[in-house]
Amino acid sequence: MFFIFLGLLIIGVSATISKVNPAFAAFVKTGMILGGLILVLGLSTSCFVQIQPGEVGVQTLFGKVQSNLLTEGLNVVNPLVEVAHFDVRTQNYTMSSVHDEGDKEGDDAIRLLTADGLEVVIDLSVLYRIVPEKAPEILRTLGKDLTDKIVRPISRTKIRDNAVYYDAIALYSSKRDEFQQKIFQTIEKEFTSRGIVLESILIRNVTLPQSVRTTIESKINAEQESQKMKFVLEKERQEADRKRVEAQGIADYQRILTSSLTDKLLQYEQIKAQKELANSPNAKIVVMGSGKGAPLLIGQ
Numbered sequence: 001m002f003f004i005f006l007g008l009l010i011i012g013v014s015a016t017i018s019k020v021n022p023a024f025a026a027f028v029k030t031g032m033i034l035g036g037l038i039l040v041l042g043l044s045t046s047c048f049v050q051i052q053p054g055e056v057g058v059q060t061l062f063g064k065v066q067s068n069l070l071t072e073g074l075n076v077v078n079p080l081v082e083v084a085h086f087d088v089r090t091q092n093y094t095m096s097s098v099h100d101e102g103d104k105e106g107d108d109a110i111r112l113l114t115a116d117g118l119e120v121v122i123d124l125s126v127l128y129r130i131v132p133e134k135a136p137e138i139l140r141t142l143g144k145d146l147t148d149k150i151v152r153p154i155s156r157t158k159i160r161d162n163a164v165y166y167d168a169i170a171l172y173s174s175k176r177d178e179f180q181q182k183i184f185q186t187i188e189k190e191f192t193s194r195g196i197v198l199e200s201i202l203i204r205n206v207t208l209p210q211s212v213r214t215t216i217e218s219k220i221n222a223e224q225e226s227q228k229m230k231f232v233l234e235k236e237r238q239e240a241d242r243k244r245v246e247a248q249g250i251a252d253y254q255r256i257l258t259s260s261l262t263d264k265l266l267q268y269e270q271i272k273a274q275k276e277l278a279n280s281p282n283a284k285i286v287v288m289g290s291g292k293g294a295p296l297l298i299g300q
Helices: 001-022 022-046 133-141 146-161 170-172 174-193 211-261 263-278
Strands: 048-051 055-061 065-069 073-075 082-087 091-095 110-114 119-130 195-207 287-288 298-299
Touching: 055 133, 065 146, 073 170, 073 195, 082 133, 082 146, 091 146, 110 146, 119 133, 146 174, 146 298, 174 195, 263 298
Parallel strands: none
Antiparallel strands: 048 073, 055 065, 055 082, 091 119, 110 119, 119 195, 287 298
């Protein structure tokens, strides 16, 4: 647009000079040619608009929004229109307490009060995208800065409104998924009415007050000690059962052995030992006792 006006200005000045002073005809001709070239350049650049992949273009003519969208690629347009580019891909807006992790510098986490009156800090990510067909209406009613006008304030407000129905520990543990689904539903309604699709709400982190964290840690430690004691008692119980079975086995063995040892069996074992001793090549002294139960003394 700038080159068009510049070219027209140069042509107009040159034509005025030629009427005022024909002596400058040579300069006027050069000015006319230069102005014409600039005008052609301006028309060629203003008539063609390139839309990048994942974008749509919304045209405005003298402040009036045009309904026809420009899609990705090279588009031929009226050289007098202005084109606003809208990104229709999935966008991520993060609010975090970690420095440089969120979209805003510093601590941008959401601080809210729970049903039990405790302050909880939540890091949140919002995934959303613009409905391409709604881009002209968005430009007309909201403009291009959707994050500060819609995404950020609605997300922070709705998450605070829903947090008052949950206790701090419930948000941290058992009710976290339920809470995430609930705020998704309430934020989605607000976004949909403005031509924005809410794809996902991600609760990245829930930070409890220090006093609550200390209580939880104490409870966890107590539960771990209880589990450890149960393990020790179970181990001791198993060891006692093992010793009881072992003692029963020894008692059964002794009972069986005692009932099976007769005089004849002892005499037989004595004869076997004497035979093995007689066959031994080593020198020995054998003292034989008298009687059936007499001991056998061996010397060497």
